[in-house]
Amino acid sequence: xxxxSNRPDWVLLATVAALIALGMMMVYSSTFDMAYxxxxxxxxxxxxxxxxxxxxxxVMLIAGRxxxxxxxxxxxxxxxxxxxxxxxxxxxxxxxxxxxSISPVExxxxxxxxxxxxxxxxxxxxxLRNLPVGLLPFTIIVGLVAGxxxxxxxxxxxxxxxxxxxxxxxxxGADLLQFIIGFLGGGAAFVLxxxxxxxxxxxxxxxxxxxxxxxxxxxxxxxxxxIALGSGGIFGxxxxxxxxxYQWLPAANTDSVFAIVGEELGLVGCLTIVGLFxxxxxxxxxxxxxxxDPFGRLLATGITCxxxxxxxxxxxxxxxxxPFTGIALxxxxxGGSSLVTCMLGVGILLSVSRTVA
Numbered sequence: 001x002x003x004x005s006n007r008p009d010w011v012l013l014a015t016v017a018a019l020i021a022l023g024m025m026m027v028y029s030s031t032f033d034m035a036y037x038x039x040x041x042x043x044x045x046x047x048x049x050x051x052x053x054x055x056x057x058x059v060m061l062i063a064g065r066x067x068x069x070x071x072x073x074x075x076x077x078x079x080x081x082x083x084x085x086x087x088x089x090x091x092x093x094x095x096x097x098x099x100x101s102i103s104p105v106e107x108x109x110x111x112x113x114x115x116x117x118x119x120x121x122x123x124x125x126x127x128l129r130n131l132p133v134g135l136l137p138f139t140i141i142v143g144l145v146a147g148x149x150x151x152x153x154x155x156x157x158x159x160x161x162x163x164x165x166x167x168x169x170x171x172x173g174a175d176l177l178q179f180i181i182g183f184l185g186g187g188a189a190f191v192l193x194x195x196x197x198x199x200x201x202x203x204x205x206x207x208x209x210x211x212x213x214x215x216x217x218x219x220x221x222x223x224x225x226x227i228a229l230g231s232g233g234i235f236g237x238x239x240x241x242x243x244x245x246y247q248w249l250p251a252a253n254t255d256s257v258f259a260i261v262g263e264e265l266g267l268v269g270c271l272t273i274v275g276l277f278x279x280x281x282x283x284x285x286x287x288x289x290x291x292x293d294p295f296g297r298l299l300a301t302g303i304t305c306x307x308x309x310x311x312x313x314x315x316x317x318x319x320x321x322x323p324f325t326g327i328a329l330x331x332x333x334x335g336g337s338s339l340v341t342c343m344l345g346v347g348i349l350l351s352v353s354r355t356v357a
Contacts, residue, residue, distance in 0.1 A: 006245040008064060009353035011281040016346050019331040020339075021275050022261075022269075024049060027334045029240045030253040045253065046333055051304055052336030056343035063347025064341050068355070071348065075118040078111040095152050103337040105149055105157045111344055112145055113302035120293035125173035127211070134180050137185065138169055156313060157324035160187060163306045168298050221256060224249040225318050229262035229270075236266030247255035255326045258318045273317070274331065281308040285350055290356040300352045303345040305337045 018306040024046070031045035038044075084106045089095065096103050119141070120128065128134035146158040149173040166186070171178045231237070241261040243282045252260050278296050284304025291297040307330050313328040316322045328338040 004353045005213055009283055009287060012280065012346070012353065013350060014229070015276055015279045016331065016343075018208075019280070020275070020343075021273065021341075022273065022276075024053065024259055025239060026053035026261060026264075026332055027253060028304035029264060030245045030257055031334060032240075033246050048335055048336065049339070051298075052325065052339050054335070056340040060343040060350070063344055064350040064354075066351060068299060068348055068351040069293075071114050071299070072118045072295065075115045079115040079200045081354050082108045082111040082145065083148070086145065086152075090148050090151040093152070095154055103335070105152070105270065106337040106341040107153055108145065108149070109157065109161055109306055110303070110341055111164060112142070112153040112161055112270040113168070113306060113345075114298065116141070117302055120168060120172035120298055121293070123172070127174055129178060130168075131178075134174065135182055138165075139182065140209070141187070142166075143186070156327040158326070160306060160313065163309060167305045168302045171301055172174055172294070196311070221250045222320050222324055225256050225259035226320060227284075228256075228259040228321055229319070229330040232263040232269075233268050236262070236264045236269055237262050237332065251326065254328060255314070255333070256318055257333045258315050258329055261332070275307055277311045284308075287349060287353045287356065289306060291352050292355050296352045296355065300349055303349050307342055307345060311350060 027047040027049045028043065032042040035044040035046070036042040041047075067178050082104075086108060089097075089104060095105065116138075119138075123134065142162060146161050149158040149161065157292055166179070166183060169182065174182070224244060228242065228249055231243075237243075240261055244263055245260055249256055258270070258273070261273060265272070274325075284300060284307075288297050288300035288304065291300055299317060310327060311330050313322070313325070314327050314333075317327065319322055330338065330342045
C-alpha cells in the first residue's frame with residue numbers, strides 16, 4: 001500500500017492550530033484560580049494540558065503520515081476493545097479510568113467511526129439496502145455501543161455516536177426510506193430508554209420548566225453560563241479578566257468553557273470559534289468529497305461530523321438551546337482524552353487529504 005504522496009490540507013491544519021491556541025489560552029484562564037486553590041500552582045492544569053497537547057501532536061503527526069487504509073486492519077480489534085472497556089465501565093457505573101484521568105468514551109467515538117466506515121465500505125449499495133444485511137446489523141452495532149454509553153450514564157456522547165453513525169450510513173448508500181425508518185425507529189427507542197432513566201429526566205425537567213422557574217437549583221449552571229455570556233458584550237472583559245470562573249460557574253474549564261469565552265472574549269471571540277468550526281466542517285467535507293475510495297470518504301465524513309456536531313451540542317447547551325448535558329467543546333475544553341482523540345481524528349483527516357487528486 002503506497003503512502004500518501006500529496007501535501008496535507010494546510011487550511012485544515014491551520015484551523016485546528018488556531019482552535020488549539022484559543023483552547024490553551026482558555027484552559028489557563030479558566031483554571032488558574034482552581035489550580036492555585038487546590039494544587040498551590042496556578043499553572044497546574046495548564047501544564048497538564050500542555051502534556052496532553054504534546055501527546056496529541058505526536059499521534060496526529062503519526063496518523064497524518066500513515067496511509068488511512070491501514071486503519072482497516074485495526075477496526076475489529078478497536079471495536080472489540082471498545083466494547084470490553086465500555087462494558088467494564090457500565091458494570092462499575094463510572095465514566096473514567098486511571099483515577100478519573102482518562103475517558104474511554106472519547107476513543108470509543110473514533111473507534112466506532114473507523115469500524116462503521118470499514119464495515120459500510122465493504123458492502124455494496126444493494127446489500128446496504130437489504131434490511132437483514134444493511135439496516136438490521138447496523139442498528140445492532142450502533143445500538144450496542146450507544147446503550148453501553150447511556151448506562152454509564154453519558155447520554156450526550158451516545159447521541160453523538162448515533163447521529164454520526166446515521167450520517168455515515170446514509171452516505172454509504174442507504175435509501176431515504178431506510179434512513180427515515182432507522183432515524184425514527186432509533187429515535188423512538190432512544191426516547192423510550194431515556195424516559196426510563198431517572199438521571200436523564202432530572203436533566204430534562206429543569207429545561208422544560210425553563211424561565212418559569214429560573215431559580216430552580218438544576219438551572220443554576222445554565223443561568224450562570226448565560227450571565228457570563230451576556231456580561232462579555234461585544235469584545236469581552238479581556239483574557240483572564242472574567243469573574244464567573246471564581247467558583248460562580250460550575251465546570252467553567254470543561255462543559256461551560258464557551259461561556260467563559262463569551263465573558264472574556266465577547267461576541268467576537270464566540271463568533272471566531274463558531275467560524276473556525278464552520279471552516280473545519282467545510283474542509284473536512286471537502287476532503288470527504290474528494291477521497292479516492294468509499295472508506296476514505298466515510299472516514300472523513302464521520303470524523304468531521306463527530307467534531308463539529310460535538311461542538312454544536314456544547315454551544316447549544318451553554319446557550320440554553322437544548323437541555324443541559326455535559327460534553328466537551330473540542331480543542332477548547334480542558335481534558336486530555338478529548339484533545340488527544342480529536343487530534344488523532346484530525347491526523348486521519350490529513351492522511352485522507354494527502355491522497356486526493
